[in-house]
Amino acid sequence: MYLTKLKMKQFSLPALTAAVLIGFIVSLSSCSSPSTNTLPGSWDKLGDYAGIPRDGAVSFTIGNYTYVGSGFNYASLTYLNDFWKYDPSSDSWYPVAPFPAQAQPRTNAVAFTLNGKGYVGTGYNILNGSTNPLSDFWQFDPAAGPTGTWTQVADFGFTSDQGAASVSARYGCASFTVKNRAFVGWGENISQFGYKDLWEYDDVNNVWIQRPDTGSKRLNPFVFVIDDIAYVGGGYDPGSLTYPVDFNKFDVTKLNADGTGSPWSAQNGLTGKDVNGNAIVQPRPRQQASTFVINGLGYLTMGTAGAGDTWQYTPSTDTWLQYYSLTTNTPIAGAARSGAVGFAVTVNSIPYGILATGGSGNTKLDDCWRFNPVGVEPDNK
DSSP states (O other): OOOEEEEEOOOOHHHHHOOHHHHHHHHOOOOOOGGGSSSSSSEEEOOSSSOOBBBBBEEEEETTTEEEEOOTTTTEEEOOEEEEEETTTTTTEEEOOOOOTSSSBBBBBBEETTEEEEEEOOOOEEETEEEEEEEOOEETTTSSSSEEEEEEEOOBOTTTTTBBSSSBBBSEEEEEEETTTTEOOOBBBOOOOOOOOEEEEETTTTTTEOOOOSSOOBBBBEEEETTTTEEEEOOTTTTTTTTOOOEEEEGGGGOOOOOOOOOOEEOOOOBBBOOTTTTOOOOOOOSSSSSETTTTTEEEETTTTTTSOEEEETTTEEEEEOOOGGGOOSSSSOOOOSSSEEEEEEEEEEEEEEEEEETTTTEOOOOEEEEEETOOOOOOO
């Protein structure tokens, strides 16, 4: 197998939002918090991502490795098609097969893992000076060839009965895999029309099947999966120009074989108040945030509405707890960002969250950070 070991370059954290939102984002801060030494958790600087700085990348995990690629680099105005494999045991990155020539480089795509293979699709690039949303999907097989192989599969929304994609090309979608079933939805099309639809990918028949949706239209929502239950929230509604506050969970066991059923149920919305109007501790609604799951708890960090804040979600109580912020880390602070990738790893039997790449305005980042929910700051290595 051809593997060129590369140590990670330091990267700063990205911001993936339209310029019109940047000023709004800067003016917002996370919910007021106590002094940093009272907040749990710790952040440690890792080696940098081996590719060039970027935001809008995607990631998927197969076995012990996570694959990160695509995205946008502002300095060179380049849409990217390279992919890299991360080995958490050595904190090292290795190049794998890039998107093939017929697959356009892209940012703001979506990715998931299903049956030992990674899938990447949708997103956008700039073609002839205009935003060019995409609907194609590609499967990555890490076991095919020395650096893996990409194969095109059915475009997003391709159905067996219609014989063609029945939805518009889009970007800013979200995805999740539960009980070995993969789902993709939400996003925005070229006319800045937001979606709330949900589709399941059938890899046996290579088709997409529409499933029940819920809640607000949104692009760039956050998702995490805990014990085969998906939780979806945040994002931005381009129609109302607002950040949706509804927060919903998806239980695939309540989805019938014929597609009927009620798999969605509402959780406490991100309003900062309980059902009686009393103030409660919650993260602000946001888009382009990063998530990971550790020991049955969800973690939300970064995005467009916070100052690099980090939050823990407990599904059994439907409550949030604020954690230590990367931006106040000592002795090395990380930049607040949006459009970063987040994923979980286990090293020496200890689970961690990883935050990598992202953007802060026009500055695109390639730094990587490890989050330990039971760590105590200052604890920088």
